[in-house]
Amino acid sequence: MKIAAIGGGVIGGGWIARFILAGHDVAVFDPHPDAKRIVGEVLTNASRAWERLFQAPLPVPGQITWVGSIAEAVAGADHIQESVPERLDLKHRILAEIEASASPEAVIGSSTSGFKPSELRAGSKHPERILVAHPFNPVYLLPVVEIVGGGAAADRTCALLTSVGMKPVQIAREIDAHIGDRLLEAVWREALWLVNDGIATTEEIDDIIRFGFGLRWAQMGLFETYRIAGGEAGMRHFLGQFGPALKWPWTKLMDVPDLDDALIDRIAGQSDAQSGAHSIRELERIRDDNLVGILQALKANDWGAGQVVRQMEDGFYAREGVPDTGYPLHLHRTRVSGGWIDYNGHMTEFRYLQVLGDATDAFMIHIGLDANYRAQGCSAYTVETHIRNLSEAKAGELLSVETRLLGHDSKRFRLHHEILREDGSTVVTGEHMLLHVDTKAGRAMAMPASLIASLDAVARQESAAHPEHAGAGIRRIGQPEKVG
């Protein structure tokens, strides 16, 4: 596919980045003196994001060609994306220039956030191929595109955009500002009132969104969320409860449709079609698994609602009076998350090492090698690991880890973990060598007497008979097993 991009601001640049990274060549026209710099910055962000986002080998990127005229850009193009400023007279001038040189089969998608296809098409020679294709920033990461103006051109555009990782939503009837910006505009107007009237600051409003319903909306929308709130009684019941609030003065924006039987029927029917394949209980679990995954992703980035989770975990670790666990030690338990399952239907390989690593962390806290200790500039790094996968864990299983200390000296300790399921059977064994390091200098160093004493105390409980497989390597194919 050959793509032409007319306009290279943040939105145009986002389109260009998405097409190029998906392997398409793009010809760009934008006479603005900053256009190359802006597109370059967007491309840098987009490449960085795609390399993190996709765990599959990426295609060879397409080529970007800067050209000196619209005619040059659109010659031979299959798809032309217009992203010039929101002025209808300007859009008409640009669209006429595009049509003068483009193939009549080429689709022209407009990134307009406000204008309707009927407005864009006024005066066009081939009006049916001019569409609204309205994306959201950052275009290279957010999948949704509103497609307005149907027919064959819309179908072809949806296929192209799906192939570059987007989610086109075809809107049946044209309307000013389409759907997304109408919803955003409603929130924006209400938020402006809240700031204007001194009720809340921008930060308070943002926090209420991103620690609250914004988390829900990353995975289910307004209606599916409310369907769950209605419980088993369903959407109709929810609407019955919610309806009266429409008459209350809960907003500065008071024009509301009548929630009459016809509208209730329509919403309840559409909601059944949308979400009826899942029971409310299933939807709750799906929602919760998604929220857990989102919170953990934000925790990994130490941002927003994820910071709250991290602070709680720090608190859990810091609690005093960890019970005596006996020996072998039992310091870590976890449940197999739905997000840990691979294409074989079992816990994915690296998650076993996550559980083993968490058990190692719990052991380190047990002996005093905790966050306070690390803050002084020392830590222990794993230098070697031997994992034996004996059976497969499934989603929801409760796993516990049995931990033994196989040996230690002044700089190292050697652990053996056994991941057990509730019936006591072994899922995985892990053998791990850890090295005590000066983290700034990046080199091994002897442990202080306090840590050695903790390790000595644990070691006194360990028997001399180590697991048979301890110290063994992976058997060579075609050779008898050697136990090291």
Next chain:
Amino acid sequence: MKIAAIGGGVIGGGWIARFILAGHDVAVFDPHPDAKRIVGEVLTNASRAWERLFQAPLPVPGQITWVGSIAEAVAGADHIQESVPERLDLKHRILAEIEASASPEAVIGSSTSGFKPSELRAGSKHPERILVAHPFNPVYLLPVVEIVGGGAAADRTCALLTSVGMKPVQIAREIDAHIGDRLLEAVWREALWLVNDGIATTEEIDDIIRFGFGLRWAQMGLFETYRIAGGEAGMRHFLGQFGPALKWPWTKLMDVPDLDDALIDRIAGQSDAQSGAHSIRELERIRDDNLVGILQALKANDWGAGQVVRQMEDGFYAREGVPDTGYPLHLHRTRVSGGWIDYNGHMTEFRYLQVLGDATDAFMIHIGLDANYRAQGCSAYTVETHIRNLSEAKAGELLSVETRLLGHDSKRFRLHHEILREDGSTVVTGEHMLLHVDTKAGRAMAMPASLIASLDAVARQESAAHPEHAGAGIRRIGQPEKVG
């Protein structure tokens, strides 16, 4: 802390679950015949979610005690949470009953989504300790709570709620429906119009949210997102661009404040205070890293925008004409994500196995053991792994994997991966034994001739001289190294 919960529906149950799981005892009063069942169901969901959410050892849960009267519930309670239906006369009656038996120091938080503290407090003996503490569903996962009605009671409540993993936001001036529900109500009213007028279905509206701005709002709110959209020119510039749209007929809800200089100054100043510590470029990267993490979490759950990512990855894997990579094979590259970094500032241990596992997947696709093959009921499982950590990878590093086939027979193959950084130095080596299995029967089976032929072809390129550490086990501390 002793907590009393008056009302045990979905919201009351969510509160109870959060307090119990954080280790507090809760006395519950709710005469509704379904209350115990509903709270039980919420508790089941909440326990399941917390065990997935937190990777630290959870506290011993508190006890739930069902009591027969409000007086019994609130006796000796430090915090009383009222979650009864939204009728002011009912709330007044319940609050009076609570006050009759509660300690004057106990804080009474109301879950009301609509009423103001001044309304709740009418007729109270100790009005200053009655607050709005309004959470969002599911209460056990969403952190935000709106706290309205200030003073010492609010400060104590914020401390308690922070300790159970919440994010209290204190709202300075009381207003009907507080902040969150005003914003939600604005979207709800606009969405009702869209459905009423036949512009979009509930599913289309939900998709535009959850594949679009909902993803942004899980991590940044309205104002911080728009600050980025304004670019280096800042919030003031953005407001100048956005302002005129307030005069356009982009919503059925048309009452808007004047975006005059005073309001622009206020918003720009608040935005600087909120987000000014980061440059726009930094905010873009933070946003993108968060979106990547959220999309990957949703991909793991095969839901919403994550499905789009998975479909793209499937497409990338399915592309034809994978170039000849020479030998050793180079089949997998990745960049170290910011979310992969641990408390030591390096790539966390289990992510190395993720990279090794992805390289194993790429090898399997290379020999024809791909999704189509697995669909026929066979796969290969890792049964043993030996990892040597030679140095540490940092965020942003580009890693590539060099892969060798050390041996194979009719049922097994033995791989050696070396994770290299861009300068060619080795980060980690991995040795892996894989077993070909009948996935339904769950037992080893011989590979078909086509796979054996692929493995033979790869094996012909492998030299006899294996890496020295292949087959070795972890050295026992205090013993000379044995190479197996």
